[in-house]
Structure formats: structure tokens, C-alpha cells
Amino acid sequence: MNFGHFWIFLIKPALVFTIAYILFRIAGKKAVSQMTNFDLLLTFAIGTIISEPILTSKISMSIYYALTFLIFYLAVEKLSLHNKWRWFLVVSPTVLIRNGDIDEKGLKKERLTVNELLGKLREKGYADPSDIDLALIEESGQISVIPKSEARPVQPRDLNIRTERNFVPIPLILDGEIIEHNLKYLKRTKEWLFEKLDEKGVSQAKLSSVTLGTLNENNELMIDMEKTGAPLSNSPYLYKPGRDK
Known part of the structure; x- marks a missing residue:
């Protein structure tokens, strides 16, 4: 060669x-x-x-x-x-805030303005940099934030509250179609599902109107139905910004 x-x-x-x-x-x-x-x-x-x-x-x-x-x-x-x-x-993370103080060298290195940094903090739910113990810009370009202990959300363990293990609702109906492999996993039958739907006032003929049906930790079927008919337009809870009428 x-x-x-x-x-x-x-x-x-x-x-x-x-x-x-x-x-x-x-x-x-x-x-x-x-x-x-x-x-x-x-x-x-x-x-x-x-x-x-x-x-x-x-x-x-x-x-x-x-x-x-x-x-x-x-x-x-x-x-x-x-x-x-x-x-x-591998690119190392860059410190942007340490112990509530903005690191100007870090901002200059990553070509970030203070306004951009504040915007990223607001996306994380924090408005004041002094509430941040450590903020880094990772290799992926995302900003990770570790708040100070007094500014972080209250955790159940802070109040000595014992919590139950999280349960992920299991979908059984999606867009009007039965998820048969999930029924099989739960060792349930279609007849059982139709009985649960009937308890909710949903007949088998209206299955196509069920947008989502999930089984919760209490063995209850929770359903979200397709909305029909126009809602009352004068309800303050239905206000849509930008509408003139």
C-alpha cells in the first residue's frame, strides 16, 4: 500500500x-x-x-x-x-455558582451571560443565586443545580414522615385499545376489565372513547374519557390567554 x-x-x-x-x-x-x-x-x-x-x-x-x-x-x-x-x-464540568456566589470566570469560559444563567436557574425553580450551593454546566451542556439545604424542597424525612413505596400505574387501555400483555402480566382477563369499566359507567361499546385506563395501587381502574360537547365558555377556569372573544 x-x-x-x-x-x-x-x-x-x-x-x-x-x-x-x-x-x-x-x-x-x-x-x-x-x-x-x-x-x-x-x-x-x-x-x-x-x-x-x-x-x-x-x-x-x-x-x-x-x-x-x-x-x-x-x-x-x-x-x-x-x-x-x-x-x-471528557470535558470536565464548569462551576458557575459556588456557595451562592456567581463564578465570573466560569461564565466567561462558557460564554454565558448573567441573564442566561438566571434563566437557567428559573427553569430549575430557583430565582435567587444566593440559594444555590453549587451550579455546574455539564459536558452535555445542561446546567445542574444543587440548592442550599435551607432552600431545597422539604423532604418527608425532614419531617420524620414515613412514606409508602411509589407505585407506577399500569396502563390497561390506550386510545381505546386494550393492552393485552399487561392484562396477562396482572393475570387478569378482559371480562374482569369490562366489569371494572361497567362499575365506572362505561359500557363495552364505549371502549373506543377511553383515552387512558390505568390500574392504581388500590386495584382501582382509573379512566380518562374522550371529551364530547363544548364546555361552558364563561367559566374562569377555562380562560385561554389571547382570545378576544
Whole structure:
């Protein structure tokens, strides 16, 4: 294999991958949301590569480059699991607020304004930075907030209240259709379900009108029916902002 082939099949994709990653690192965490730098890089790279045959008809080369990028991606993901490589490959979180004080250096590094930071805090339910013990911008671009103990929501254990284990309602009817595998899981029959519906005043003929039917922790069937008829427009609880009439 001569240098030309070595360049095309190994050095060139590695170089493009490295340059693209450096550019995303320079762009900062605000450039990505929920996805990591590597996730976003792979998405853009494969999307661009796959669209290449539309213009050049080089299907085999496009497949090769897409697979090569995927192999680089998997290799980097594997290396990032090891501590000695993780510090180099994975972006560390940046402190934005510590002990109620805004870290101006952190804001400058991530190119965030104070207004943007306050908006992110409001999304988390906090209006005052002084209530925050620690706020970080993660690798995914999301801001995580740890409030001070006196500002966090009251937990049942704070009041010495014993709580029951959470129960996730099990859907039995979705959009008028019976979820048979959930009935089988509960060892129930359709006849039992129809009896429960009848107790709610819903006949078998009206099954298609049931938007959602779930079984709660008390073994009760809770249903949400399709609304029919127009509601009273003069009810203050039905006010819709922006309506002129």
C-alpha cells in the first residue's frame, strides 16, 4: 500500500475526526445540548457522509468513511472509561455558582451571560443565586443545580414522615385499545376489565372513547374519557390567554 492509499484510508479520516473534535471543544458546552461532543460529532459526520453519494455516487467510499468514524467513536468511548484517558477525552464540568456566589470566570469560559444563567436557574425553580450551593454546566451542556439545604424542597424525612413505596400505574387501555400483555402480566382477563369499566359507567361499546385506563395501587381502574360537547365558555377556569372573544 503506497502513501496515497495510506492517506485516503487511514490518515485522512483520522485527521478529519481530530479537527472536528477540536472545533467542537473550542465551541464549548453551549454548542451541544444533552448530547456529548462525541455524540454530536458522530451524528454530523455520519449525516454528512451518508448524503455524499447523492452528489458524487461514491457509495463504497461513503460507507467506508462512515464505518471508520464509527470505529473511532467507539474507540474513544472505550478509552474514556479509563481514568488515565478520561481527563483528556471528557470535558470536565464548569462551576458557575459556588456557595451562592456567581463564578465570573466560569461564565466567561462558557460564554454565558448573567441573564442566561438566571434563566437557567428559573427553569430549575430557583430565582435567587444566593440559594444555590453549587451550579455546574455539564459536558452535555445542561446546567445542574444543587440548592442550599435551607432552600431545597422539604423532604418527608425532614419531617420524620414515613412514606409508602411509589407505585407506577399500569396502563390497561390506550386510545381505546386494550393492552393485552399487561392484562396477562396482572393475570387478569378482559371480562374482569369490562366489569371494572361497567362499575365506572362505561359500557363495552364505549371502549373506543377511553383515552387512558390505568390500574392504581388500590386495584382501582382509573379512566380518562374522550371529551364530547363544548364546555361552558364563561367559566374562569377555562380562560385561554389571547382570545378576544
